[in-house]
Amino acid sequence: MSQTQDCPHEVCSTLPLLTAQMSTEREYDCIVIGAGVQGSFTAYQLAKNNKKTLLLEQFVLPHTRGSSHGQTRIIRKAYTQDFYTHMMEECYVLWAQLEREAGVKLYRQTGLLVMGPENSNNYQLIRNTLQRNKIPMMTLTHDNFSQHIPQMKLAKGYEAVVDITAGVLYADRALSTIQGQFQRLGGIIKDKEMVTDIKPGPVVTVSTNAGVYRAKSVVITAGPWANKMLAHTGLQLPLEVVKINVCYWKEKVPGTYNVKQRFPCFILTEGEESNEDIYGLPSNEYPGLVKICYHMGSKTNPDQRDMQTDRSDIDILQCFIHRCLPGLIPEPAVVEHCMYTLTPDRHFVLDCHPNYRNIVIGAGFSGHGFKFGPVIGKLLCELSLGQEPSYDLSPFQIRRFQAQTKSVL
Ligand SMILES: Cc1cc2nc3c(=O)[nH]c(=O)nc-3n(C[C@H](O)[C@H](O)[C@H](O)COP(=O)(O)OP(=O)(O)OC[C@H]3O[C@@H](n4cnc5c(N)ncnc54)[C@H](O)[C@@H]3O)c2cc1C
Numbered sequence: 001m002s003q004t005q006d007c008p009h010e011v012c013s014t015l016p017l018l019t020a021q022m023s024t025e026r027e028y029d030c031i032v033i034g035a036g037v038q039g040s041f042t043a044y045q046l047a048k049n050n051k052k053t054l055l056l057e058q059f060v061l062p063h064t065r066g067s068s069h070g071q072t073r074i075i076r077k078a079y080t081q082d083f084y085t086h087m088m089e090e091c092y093v094l095w096a097q098l099e100r101e102a103g104v105k106l107y108r109q110t111g112l113l114v115m116g117p118e119n120s121n122n123y124q125l126i127r128n129t130l131q132r133n134k135i136p137m138m139t140l141t142h143d144n145f146s147q148h149i150p151q152m153k154l155a156k157g158y159e160a161v162v163d164i165t166a167g168v169l170y171a172d173r174a175l176s177t178i179q180g181q182f183q184r185l186g187g188i189i190k191d192k193e194m195v196t197d198i199k200p201g202p203v204v205t206v207s208t209n210a211g212v213y214r215a216k217s218v219v220i221t222a223g224p225w226a227n228k229m230l231a232h233t234g235l236q237l238p239l240e241v242v243k244i245n246v247c248y249w250k251e252k253v254p255g256t257y258n259v260k261q262r263f264p265c266f267i268l269t270e271g272e273e274s275n276e277d278i279y280g281l282p283s284n285e286y287p288g289l290v291k292i293c294y295h296m297g298s299k300t301n302p303d304q305r306d307m308q309t310d311r312s313d314i315d316i317l318q319c320f321i322h323r324c325l326p327g328l329i330p331e332p333a334v335v336e337h338c339m340y341t342l343t344p345d346r347h348f349v350l351d352c353h354p355n356y357r358n359i360v361i362g363a364g365f366s367g368h369g370f371k372f373g374p375v376i377g378k379l380l381c382e383l384s385l386g387q388e389p390s391y392d393l394s395p396f397q398i399r400r401f402q403a404q405t406k407s408v409l
C-alpha cells in the first residue's frame with residue numbers, strides 16, 4: 001500500500017496531484033500582458049501556433065479605460081508612408097478572414113475623404129502613396145465635390161481625394177470577437193488581474209494581484225501603461241499618453257451624415273484650424289450624432305485620465321464644423337474619452353526588449369493602431385517565437401530612440 005493511501009487525511013492523498021495541476025495552470029509558453037486590440041490579436045496568433053497562452057487584463061472585460069474601446073475605428077490605406085500601406089494590404093485580408101471565421105461583420109466600406117490645403121505636405125504625401133501603390137482612389141475637384149459629398153464644404157485652396165476601400169471597423173465587436181476566437185483555440189484570459197511585477201530570465205515570472213505565473217516568453221501590450229510595465233524590466237521608452245475627447249455632434253436633420261447617405265469617413269490634414277488632423281466617421285453609435293475628433297489631446301496619467309479636463313480641442317473642432325459641416329450643430333452633444341500613447345515620430349514600437357529577447361514589446365500605437373491589429377498580432381507572435389518577422393521592422397525598433405530611451409536599472 002502506498003503512503004498516501006495509508007494517510008487518514010484525504011487532503012494528503014490529493015496534494016501531489018493538486019500541486020502538479022496548479023503548476024501547469026501557472027506555466028505557459030507565453031503570457032501576454034494587456035487585452036486591448038494588440039494583446040488580444042497577439043494572444044490569438046500564439047494560440048493559433050499551438051502555444052499555451054495566457055492573456056492578462058487588469059480590468060474586468062470589456063472596459064473603457066484604455067485605447068481600444070468604442071464602437072468604431074477608421075480602416076484605410078491612405079498613409080504618408082508606403083510601409084503602412086503595404087501592411088494594410090494584408091490587414092484587409094486578415095480582417096475579412098476573421099469575419100468569415102467568426103461569422104460576424106466587422107468592416108463597412110464607406111471610403112475615406114482626405115482633404116488638405118494645396119500646399120500641405122502631408123496631403124501630397126498621402127495622395128502620392130495612394131497613386132504609387134495603385135490603391136483605388138478618386139480625386140475630387142471644387143466642381144464635383146458637392147455632387148459627391150453634399151453634406152460638406154471643401155474650402156477654397158483645398159484639395160481632396162477619396163481612398164475608396166477605406167471604411168469603418170466595428171471596434172468593440174472586433175475586440176470581443178478576437179478574444180472569443182482566442183478562447184476557442186484553448187487560450188486563457190484572466191481579467192481583473194493586474195500585473196504587479198515581471199522578473200526577467202530564461203523563464204519569465206509574472207506576478208499579479210491574484211497569482212504568480214511563469215512563461216518562456218512575455219509580450220507587453222499594455223497601451224498607456226506600457227512604461228509602468230517596462231519599469232519592472234529596467235526600461236523606459238519616450239512615450240507620451242494623451243487624453244482624447246471623443247466628440248459627437250448632432251445632425252440638424254437626422255440621417256444627413258449617415259452611411260446610407262454615403263457620407264464617408266474623413267481626415268482633414270494641416271487644415272487652417274491647427275497643425276493636427278481633424279477626423280470624422282459617419283453617424284453610427286448614437287442615432288443622429290456624428291463622431292468628429294481632434295487628433296491630439298493633453299498629457300495625462302492613465303490612472304487619473306478623468307482628472308484632466310482640457311477642452312481646447314473642442315474650440316478647434318467647433319470652428320471647423322462651423323466652416324465645413326453646415327448640417328451639424330457646432331456644439332458637442334456627447335463627449336467620451338480615450339487615450340493615445342504617442343511616440344516622438346508617431347510610429348509604433350514593435351521589438352524585443354534590448355536586454356531580454358524573450359520579452360517582446362508592442363507599444364506607442366500613436367492613435368492609429370487599431371486597423372493594424374491582425375498584422376501586429378502576427379508580428380509580435382513571430383518576435384516572441386524567435387521567428388523572422390514578416391515585415392521590415394526597422395521603422396518600429398527601439399534603437400531609433402537611442403538618445404531618449406532611459407534605463408531605470
Ligand atoms: C479616440 C481614438 C480614436 C482612434 N481612432 C483610430 C482609428 O480610426 N483607426 C485606427 O486604426 N486606430 C485608431 N485609434 C488607435 C487605436 O485605437 C489604438 O492604437 C489601439 O487601440 C491601441 O491598442 P493597445 O492594445 O495598444 O492599447 P489598449 O487598448 O489600451 O490595451 C492595453 C491593455 O493593457 C491593459 N493593462 C495595462 N496595464 C496592465 C497591467 N498592469 N496588468 C494587466 N493589464 C494591463 C489595459 O487595461 C488595457 O486593456 C484611436 C484611438 C483613440 C483613443
Ligand SMILES: O=C(O)[C@@H]1CCCCN1
Nearest residue numbers: 074267279295367368369
Ligand atoms: O488611424 C486612423 O485612421 C485615424 C486617423 C485619424 C486620427 C485617428 N486615427
